Amino acid sequence: MSDWKHFIALFLLGSIALSSIALFVGFADYDYHYTYEREVDHFPPRVYPTDYSALQPESQQVVDEALETGRVTRQNGSAIPSVKKSSLPSEGSTETNFGSRLYVNESNLSEIASEGIKRDGRKYLFTASRSFDWTDPRTFGPMLLGLLCGGGVLATIRSSIKDSMVR
Incomplete structure (x- = not known):
């Protein structure tokens, strides 16, 4: 992947992860x-x-x-x-x-x-x-979304480091 694709992936996944924190704080049951x-x-x-x-x-x-x-x-x-x-x-x-x-x-x-x-x-x-109340979707939904996007951010960083080492 090129650097601009890594940047876009990091920006989008990071934004969604941070937004999920705000959703969790605002809507957790x-x-x-x-x-x-x-x-x-x-x-x-x-x-x-x-x-x-x-x-x-x-x-x-x-x-x-x-x-x-x-x-x-x-x-x-x-x-x-x-x-x-x-x-x-x-x-x-x-x-x-x-x-x-x-x-x-x-x-x-x-x-x-x-x-x-x-x-x-x-x-x-x-x-x-x-x-x-972890059984309420307003509680575990944003948490799950944040964890998935956080994992995506880490995977993107790992991929970027891996690509820079290969060159």
């Missing part, structure tokens, strides 16, 4: 997990408890199911109970009841968030997390 950890006497320091009665009915259903089965997975994370970022205490605050949403790390929502639920005088500890 997530599964949301809510896992029952254990019953506790006192909540750990960085856990912000929520009263069961303060939760929406959908969130109460998720808590009930997690208590029964140990783990709940949902396609839509809106029913997963956690504490709102805006409700987190400021430094030195002693408040502990913060509503119904907790995201521990603002920059990474896949970070596991510990959550406490108070129900009927008992205290339960849960974790909320999210993961990629």
